[in-house]
Amino acid sequence: MAELHFFTGTMDSGKSTLALQTNHNHAARGRVGRIFTTHDRAGTATLSSRLGLTHEAIEVPDGFDFWKYVVDSLTQGGRIDYLICDEAQFYSAAQIDQLAKVVDELQIDVFAFGILTDFRSSLFPGSARLVELADRMNVLQVEALCWCGKRATHNARTENGVMVTDGDVVVVGDVAEEADPEPARVAYEVLCRQHHRRRLTAERAKAVSLAPEPLPFG
Ligand SMILES: Nc1ncnc2c1ncn2[C@@H]1O[C@H](COP(=O)(O)OP(=O)(O)O)[C@@H](O)[C@H]1O
Ligand SMILES: Cc1cn([C@H]2C[C@H](O)[C@@H](COP(=O)(O)O)O2)c(=O)[nH]c1=O
DSSP: OOOEEEEEOSTTSSHHHHHHHHHHHHHHTTOOEEEEESSOTTOTTEEEOTTSOEEEOEEOOTTOOHHHHHHHHHHTTOOOSEEEEOSGGGSOHHHHHHHHHHHHHHOOEEEEEEOSBOTTSOBOHHHHHHHHHOSEEEEOSSOOBOTTSSBOOEEEEEETTEEEOOSOSOOOOOBOOTTOSSOOSEEEEEEOHHHHHTTOOHHHHHHHHHSOOOOOOO
16 A cells, blocks of 8 residues: 655754665665655755765646646656655645645655754644645654754754744755854754753854853852
C-alpha cells in the first residue's frame, strides 16, 4: 500500500539530505520518481543539502496541481512510483490534499520533508495539512541543538543579529555560522523552546554572560 510520509525537524536537521538519500535508495532499486521543491536556498528547481549534495528538481509554483501533473504524466505513458517533496512547509493545504489523493487513488508513495513551524512558532499551512493527513509522521533523528545543548525544537529568525517575531512568513535564508565574518542581514538560528520564548539567541546569551556582574551590596 502506498503511503504519505511526512519527515519533519527544525532547519538544519538533515531533511534535504534524507530526501536525496530516499530518492537514491528507491532509484537504485529501479523505481522511478519525481523530485519537487520550492524556494530552495540554492535556487530554482534545485534540491540542495548542506552536506554538499544537490539534485535537479521540479519547482512547485503557487497554483501547481500535483494531481494533474501526475495524471498527465501517466496518461502520456510515463511511469511514476514515488514523489519526493522537499520544502513542503511552503506548499498550500490544497497541494497537500492533491498529494494525499495521488497516494490513495494512484498508489504512488509520497515522501514529504519540511519544517513544522515558522519563526513565530506557528504552523506553516502545508505542514499543518501534512500533520492532518500523513500516514506516517517522522521526526528527524539527527537532532539540531540549541546553543545551550538542549534539542532544538524552534526556528528563530534574526535581523542584523537580533531575533524578530514580526515580518513575512516566507523569507528564504540559512542558519548563521558562528564564525561567519559577514553574517547575513536575515538569518535563522535553531533554539530550544525556552530560549525561543525568551528570544535568547547564542549571540545575546554571550553578551549577557560577558556583562559585568553587579557588585554585591551588603
Ligand atoms: N561539514 C559537515 N560535516 C558533517 N555534517 C554536516 C556538515 N555540514 C552539515 N552537516 C549535517 O547536515 C545537516 C543539515 O542537512 P540538511 O539536509 O541541509 O538539513 P535541512 O534540510 O533539515 O535544513 C546538519 O544537521 C549536519 O548534521
Ligand atoms: C523558520 C522559517 C524558515 N523559512 C525558510 C528559511 C529556509 O529557506 C527554509 C527552511 O529550509 P531548511 O532546508 O529546513 O533549512 O524556510 C521561512 O521562509 N520562514 C520561516 O519562518
